Amino acid sequence: MSVLKCWTGAAFAVLALAGGVHADMTVSQSNDPTAAIGVGITDLLGQEKNALGLVSSARMQALVTPPALKKKAGKAGAAISYDDAWLAAQPAAKGGEQFQCLAQALYFEARGEGIVGQAAVGEVILNRVESATFPSTICGVVNQSNGRGCQFSYTCDGRADRIHEPAAWSEAGKIARALMDGAPRSLTDGATYFHTPAVKPAWSRRFERTARIGRHIFYRAPIKSAMN
Structure with missing residues (x-):
C-alpha cells in the first residue's frame, strides 16, 4: 500500500511539473514582442489593401512606372569625324590666352x-592639363621645359613664332576651340605623350602605346593597380 501511495504521489508530481512547464511556455510566447508586431503588420496590410482598391488602374500604373532618366552631356559624346565637312561647319574661332596657346x-x-592629327595633339595637351604630373593650364603645359629641353620644340627653338599660313591658322583655331568646348577625346585613348617614328626615345619603352595617327605615335602612362 505504501508503494502504491509512493507511485501515485510521484505521478502527481510529474503531472504538476508538466503543467508548470506548459504554463511557463504559454507565458513566454504571449510576452514575445514580435508576436504583437506581427498582429500590427497584419492590420496595416489589410488597411493598405483596402486603400489600394480605391486607386484607379491608370493612377496605379503611373505610380509604379519609374521616371525616364535624362542623359547627361559629357566628354563621352558622339565621336567627331574631323573631316573637311566638320571643319567647314565650325564657326570662326577666338578666345583668350589659353585658347591662343x-x-x-x-x-x-x-x-x-x-x-585628325592636330586634334590628336590637342588631346594630349588637354590630357596633360588634367593630369597631376603636368601644369594645370594649357599655357603651362605648352611652355613647360626642363633641363633637357622643351616639351614642344617650337617654344624654344629660337625662331619667332609668326603665322605665315592664315588658312592653317584658322583650321588650328577651330580645332582648338572645339576641344576646349568639350569635344570628346576619343582619338588617342588618354595619351599624354607622343613622338615621330623618326626617333625612338627611351621613355617610350616604359609607356603604353595607344595610337598612331599620321606621323605621330601616342602613349600614356601605364595604369597602376593595387597588385602593382
Whole structure:
C-alpha cells in the first residue's frame, strides 16, 4: 500500500511539473514582442489593401512606372569625324590666352598632320592639363621645359613664332576651340605623350602605346593597380 501511495504521489508530481512547464511556455510566447508586431503588420496590410482598391488602374500604373532618366552631356559624346565637312561647319574661332596657346601648339607642332592629327595633339595637351604630373593650364603645359629641353620644340627653338599660313591658322583655331568646348577625346585613348617614328626615345619603352595617327605615335602612362 505504501508503494502504491509512493507511485501515485510521484505521478502527481510529474503531472504538476508538466503543467508548470506548459504554463511557463504559454507565458513566454504571449510576452514575445514580435508576436504583437506581427498582429500590427497584419492590420496595416489589410488597411493598405483596402486603400489600394480605391486607386484607379491608370493612377496605379503611373505610380509604379519609374521616371525616364535624362542623359547627361559629357566628354563621352558622339565621336567627331574631323573631316573637311566638320571643319567647314565650325564657326570662326577666338578666345583668350589659353585658347591662343592651344591653337599655336596645333599650328606650329602639327599643322602638317591634317585635321585628325592636330586634334590628336590637342588631346594630349588637354590630357596633360588634367593630369597631376603636368601644369594645370594649357599655357603651362605648352611652355613647360626642363633641363633637357622643351616639351614642344617650337617654344624654344629660337625662331619667332609668326603665322605665315592664315588658312592653317584658322583650321588650328577651330580645332582648338572645339576641344576646349568639350569635344570628346576619343582619338588617342588618354595619351599624354607622343613622338615621330623618326626617333625612338627611351621613355617610350616604359609607356603604353595607344595610337598612331599620321606621323605621330601616342602613349600614356601605364595604369597602376593595387597588385602593382
